[in-house]
Amino acid sequence: MAATPRTFSNRQWAKLPGGFLAGLVVALTPLAVPAQGGSGSADKVSVSHQLSVDRARAGETFGATVIVNVVTGWHVQAAQPSFDYLVPTRLTLDPLPGIRVSAVEYPAAKMIEFAGERLAVYDGIVALRFSVTLSSGVAPGPRALKGSLTIQACDNKVCLAPATVAVAIPFSANGGSASGGEVAGAMAPAGPTVAESLDSTTGAAPFAASPGNEIERLFGERGILLTLLAIFFIGLALNLTPCVYPMLSVTVSIFGAQSDARAAKVFWKAVLYVLGIATMYSALGTMAALTGGMFGGLMQSSWVLLIIALLLAALALSMFGLYEIRLPAALMNRLGGATATGFLGIYLSGLVVGVFAAPCIGPPIIALLALVGAKGSPWFGFGSFFVLALGLGAPYLVLGTFSGLLKRLPKSGAWLIWVRKIFGVVLLGVAFFYAALGFFPGLLRWTPIVTLAVGGIYLGFLERSGNDRRIFRRIKWLLGAAAVASAVALLILEPRTALEWQSYRPESLAAAKAAQQPVVLDFYADWCIPCHELERRTFSDPEVQRALRGHARFKVDLTSMEAPESQELMKAFNVQGVPTVVFLDKNGRERPGTRVLGYLPPTEFLKIADL
Known part of the structure; x- marks a missing residue:
């Protein structure tokens, strides 16, 4: 023995x-x-x-x-x-x-x-x-x-x-x-x-836990309860990243259009909505960790993005009163009537919105992916990501409840119709955003401009509800004019000078190494919202541009993540999500501790990158 x-x-x-x-x-x-x-x-x-x-x-x-x-x-x-x-x-x-x-x-x-x-x-x-x-x-x-x-x-x-x-x-x-x-x-x-x-x-597993895995260390040193609490707060912090922008607008629109204004009912619908987000986010995270796929890789498909855009557009048109989205009567009766189907619809909405959160990454998410991949347990993975997603969804519990109670405002007849159409315009704007993300990334800059301009003209001057009330009519004019003015300002404001990049090619990287030139590699995808924010907010910053001036700068396109060349690059550089920014020294070796994961504003980017 x-x-x-x-x-x-x-x-x-x-x-x-x-x-x-x-x-x-x-x-x-x-x-x-x-x-x-x-x-x-x-x-x-x-x-x-x-x-x-x-x-x-x-x-x-x-x-x-x-x-x-x-x-x-x-x-x-x-x-x-x-x-x-x-x-x-x-x-x-x-x-x-x-x-x-x-x-x-x-x-x-x-x-x-x-x-x-x-x-x-x-x-x-x-x-x-x-x-x-x-x-x-x-x-x-x-x-x-x-x-x-x-x-x-x-x-x-x-x-x-x-x-x-x-x-x-x-x-x-x-x-x-x-x-x-x-x-x-x-x-x-x-x-x-x-x-x-x-x-x-x-x-x-494909994502082996790194030696400095903070999540793993927390489990070992602090125990499961304190670690799960820390994971919850990590999820809460994800709400500070740009990837949640679509979730905010969709949440307000869905709950703002609810027909029931009772506080208790709205609250429990918000709970189900958050559980739907958590279920989808946990499933996607666990699959990514156990299979070695990229978290958020589902969003690489233009057709998935188009389906999301069409769903949002269909929901938006219902906000304008063109039709009501209802389940068949026989199914409603089986589920217990309109109340039960209303709750089911909210949960299904949460499942869809959970897909929006998938591109949210950062060092803690990568660490959790690594730990789940190393353990190889789907139950551990789903539970860990579920706690993370509950933290991510916690603000939507408050946001959904508050948005659903808008109908309790006094004299809400004409106001309610107009607000419902505001939510319809917002949803159409988000639908346009996802359609552009999938097929015409160059049009993304026009999403807020078109939404504000068209929405401002329609809601402020063409939409007729409440026009018999003088004060309400003037409020509509004022808000409509403000929206159009904002669109014009976005249109005429000169965007900051973009940083110039080369498309990645192995021979270009080899030439930079031969010239003893430091290198920065930006791994991105067209469908990645934080990638666009990193380009628009961080790489356009004068301090960041000054710090990167002496580097050879290469964009590595992972839009088609399943392509063999993308898989080879992800494996070679150990990329587990986008955006990822890698810094190489003059000898072609990665500078320890400088890898940037996810969107960071300019000051934090410069600090992490040690520039």
Whole structure:
């Protein structure tokens, strides 16, 4: 029978001497291995490689990187471990005739506290770099650098048996093309952030949790209740991002047009509406995490956007009294009459609006996607995203209730008809926005202009309800004129000078690297609302433009996300959502800690990007 390592509480660990504990962990390694179901240190890492050039010629020197990806929750000992009896991470390369290999450059160790001792370890993605020089007389043809990587994996309870992993790095000499884990022609930065070179044998989900996953750390340190509370507030904070703009207008329109003004009934309809949003958002988030798709990828389809636009347009026309949207009488009777169908309709509306929120991303969303993907549990994923979506939907509970109570205002007959038509104009504007987003992105700037101008003229001067009341008629004129004036102002105001970008091409990126020029890559999609906000508000800011002036700037179009080239780029640069902005240094490596996820205003963008 396999022995199981005993697990000590934190208090029991603290009573033992640190050096003794560290030695004890290593001594118990033979016992720990069977407890892990026969797995060893090799099962806790994946190893791949990357070359800095797509071909090597005689007499040339090129860079090589062995990339070690350590499973989340585990670490390996550093190249210079804290104690002599710990097994260091060591890359050994076999000699090859005509090939000279430099000493391996190991990264700086991460210091962790364990049993009162500070231990030097590596976790997450570890890059071991060295250079390779071909002699002037090397014969042309394929070559392979071979060697071995020695590692020992530990977590906060056990250490596994040390393992030696075989390493093979194929390349071609004298004009041949490189192969293996290399990303040809500078497709990806020569750094540890390239995801496609990670070995698939780990069995990890497509979105492996990152070593710095704050959500995972919260679950471990604060427990499930406090972490779920934190996730709720993260969802609440999503309401500060541009992706919720369509949700705001649609929510006000739906509830403002409700026929029932009783407070209790309006409130429970708002609750069902938020539950509909949460259900859809949770389903989309869980599917994205478990399948490796992009969160919000559903919005990449122009036809999905067109369907949304048509649904909104149909709802808008009902606001003008052209028809009433009702279920068939037989179905209404089965569901319990108009009251039940009213509640069902509100829930279905929430499901549709939940799709609008899918493009909302940011570091916490990426962290949650990573954690759900690593755990591989649909129930954990749906529950976590459901709590996040409840936070996202909380303001709509208030907004929906308030909008639904507008009918309780005094003398609401003519006022009610006019307000209902305002909501119809708003919904038509949102429908126009989604149609343009799917088919004519260049027309997006015209959405607010056309909506304000047409809506102002119609509602202020052409619509006849309440015109027999002099004060109400003048209010309509005033608001209509204000809307038209706003449209004119938007039309004549000069937009700030746009930042110039090049379309991404591998050869352009390679040229920038050869010129020792820093690079910024903007991953975007036409259907992504925050991408347009980032372009319109952040990249047009003079300070941001000044900071990016010395960079080679490339736009990476992921509009057709399922296209093979998009999938390859997403994998190469570890892009999990749009917008994502990646900064590379002069050597083509991603600058740590500078990746921008989601929309950020100029000041925050400059701070995160460290510009």
